[in-house]
Amino acid sequence: MTIDPDPLRSQALAFATGAEKGGKYLQNLSSRAVCADKANIANLRFPLPDNGMRPDDVLDLIESAGANGSVASAAGRYFGYVIGGSLPAASGARAMLSAWDQCANADTGPSVVAMESTAIDWVTGLLDLPPQVEGCFTTGATMANLTLLATARDRQLDRLGHARGKGLIGAPALRVVASAEIHATVLKSLRMIGLGSDNIEFVPTDAQGRMRAELLPDLDASCIVLTQAGNVCTGASDPFDQIAGKCEAAGAWLHVDGAFGLWARISDKIGNRLTGLERADSWVVDAHKTLNAPYDSGIALCKHPEEMRASMAIGAGYLPAVDPTPADLAPEFSRAARGAETWAALLSLGQTGLKDMVNRFHSHALDVAKGLRALGFEIPHDVAFNQVFATLPGREDACAEITAHVQNSGEAWFGPATWQGRKGFRISVSNWATTPQDIDRLIGAVRAALANTQR
Incomplete structure (x- = not known):
């Protein structure tokens, strides 16, 4: 690696390039599949070369081989593992x-x-x-x-x-x-x-x-x-x-x-x-x-x-x-x-904004439970906050297939779960970017998955 005569200028340029690529990534999340596309991940694995790469080339490789290999957990259609997104001010x-x-x-x-x-x-x-x-x-x-x-x-x-x-x-x-x-x-x-x-x-x-x-x-x-x-x-x-x-x-x-x-x-x-x-x-x-x-x-x-x-x-x-x-x-x-x-x-939200966000998570979770019940699922608990455990009466084993179908569709992502001896799946609403339209797409993806298991 050659040291730039103005090293901090070089770092600032690389920093700006990385931020630009990150912004491009975020702007494309709403239209891409939530699940990761692993096709190019192998391009990230190779012996360490004798000579280092230019910063721009390193960032280009990360973008081309790694961006689509990420799970779109920063988007509003990710409902697994209670992983929130990142508020704009916090991300900045x-x-x-x-x-x-x-x-x-x-x-x-x-x-x-x-x-x-x-x-x-x-x-x-x-x-x-x-x-x-x-x-x-x-x-x-x-x-x-x-x-x-x-x-x-x-x-x-x-x-x-x-x-x-x-x-x-x-x-x-x-x-x-x-x-x-x-x-x-x-x-x-x-x-x-x-x-x-x-x-x-x-x-x-x-x-x-x-x-x-x-x-x-x-x-x-x-x-x-x-x-x-x-x-x-x-x-x-x-x-x-x-x-x-x-x-x-x-x-x-x-x-x-x-x-x-x-x-x-x-x-x-x-x-x-x-x-x-x-x-x-x-x-x-x-x-x-x-x-x-x-x-x-x-x-x-x-x-x-x-x-x-x-x-x-x-x-x-x-x-x-x-x-x-x-x-x-x-x-x-x-x-x-x-x-x-x-x-x-916290500063970007203020007390009112934080309270509104917490209440919105609860409201979304109530809508998820309502939508799943309309499809025939059972929610065997009160929706106390932002978690929804769902199971299919008489067909609990089908929940794993439904979960996999939704994950593979790219429309949404949530994971299988067991609770108090029952098999099902768990939906966690914890992303500030989740909208009512995202909840509709989630329920639509479950509806399609349920129909697929009934063929």
Whole structure:
């Protein structure tokens, strides 16, 4: 690679070319198939050449071989895995911040840290959490759960007389109590912090997928209780008020995994279903799901920030004493300024715009359920937020074929699912760009797929 006499000019030109190609990609998404065309992906796999390519040639190759090989999840007809799109201001911020190339620490990126800390304040205010709550940005809900569960582990062990510095060797046993339908990434986080997932005391759920608080075991100060805001199939949230009362009386730590569902809290229509949420000790929410910030952006929020710092902060002789800094609360020390993109997303929406978007997701989900019922599908739950699980009475096995037909049609994309022993598919409405016309196209694609299975 030859160094340009004006290297930053060269970088600026490549940056502009990449942004132009990205804009072209977005403008074509509404008319292309949602599924990926993998025909040219092999062109991205080859031995690394001896001599480097020009930046323009690299970008041309990415565009020609990779653009159609992407899933059009940024468009309004993608309904899988609760993957939102990216709001215009947040997407633009991503582009601009890529040029800044800031490391999100107080002494290496003061302006982006100011945006991050402000975004945390905005989020805690929007969710009506206690004023002492602080938090950090992570790559996603998995790392946010890991951060907070490690903090919970350390705090509970310390209360039992086992200090943080001792690790888990010789530590007293902790009890993990969880909803029977807790998300798999929470279980992964437990394994990564050394608590394991084989000895969890699972609490049965009701017909909506909510933890049955009356079936909680007797709790004590060794307990970490795992609940969720937003069941992945039904969107339902656990009864936090009832659970919190039992946790507070026993000295147990109450954690809420609300990757997408926590945002329902701000709705004037469905927010009351999350009453008591503020009584928890920690909360997880993603910005790259319901909020539609770019990937990746998880948020870990804690009512006991001093405990979080005790578990996460590091120090070194070459590091200045800067306070506060995001690295004191997060697993990562060096990372991109993902929180600044969340700041941009929130600022572009405002409180009213965010509430309207959340309500729109719920309204779209209600329309999806209505359209599917008209085709003969059963929705065996209330539409609590933006999730719809559908099955076909008497023909549950046909749901996999219907799902594959819709995916292959390119009209829409959603995935198969099983819930409480029933086979079906799950539709997640979480993209700001989804329109009523996109919902009509989705229902039309399911109608065509259903007709195809009946031949």
